[in-house]
Amino acid sequence: MKNKYIQVVTTISGRPGAEKIAKALIKGRLAACVQIAGPIKSIYRWKGKIETAKEWVCVIKTKKSLYKKVETAIKKPHPYEIPEIIAVPIAAANKDYLKWIKLNSG
Numbered sequence: 001m002k003n004k005y006i007q008v009v010t011t012i013s014g015r016p017g018a019e020k021i022a023k024a025l026i027k028g029r030l031a032a033c034v035q036i037a038g039p040i041k042s043i044y045r046w047k048g049k050i051e052t053a054k055e056w057v058c059v060i061k062t063k064k065s066l067y068k069k070v071e072t073a074i075k076k077p078h079p080y081e082i083p084e085i086i087a088v089p090i091a092a093a094n095k096d097y098l099k100w101i102k103l104n105s106g
Contacts, residue, residue: 014056034061
């Protein structure tokens with residue numbers, strides 16, 4: 001497998017924004033699947049203050065080779081000054097699921 005596949009995570013302030021990002025990624029074949037969950041509660045430090053926010057999380061399955069395009073597609077409509085966009089390698093997975101990611105992204 002050699003880490004050809006990744007899971008990208010981002011958060012956004014509303015469900016409509018999460019769905020917009022998800023649909024753009026799927027339509028553009030930049031991801032095979034985007035799961036949206038929320039609302040979640042995020043607590044973080046921003047500009048010297050502790051903030052609390054209600055957010056939705058998007059979990060994106062894609063190819064590692066598409067990461068830069070995925071990042072750009074997330075940033076384009078994202079309302080945050082510095083959006084969370086984190087990619088982690090898929091170290092192990094169902095072989096058939098990885099084939100499905102390969103066929104449905106890129």
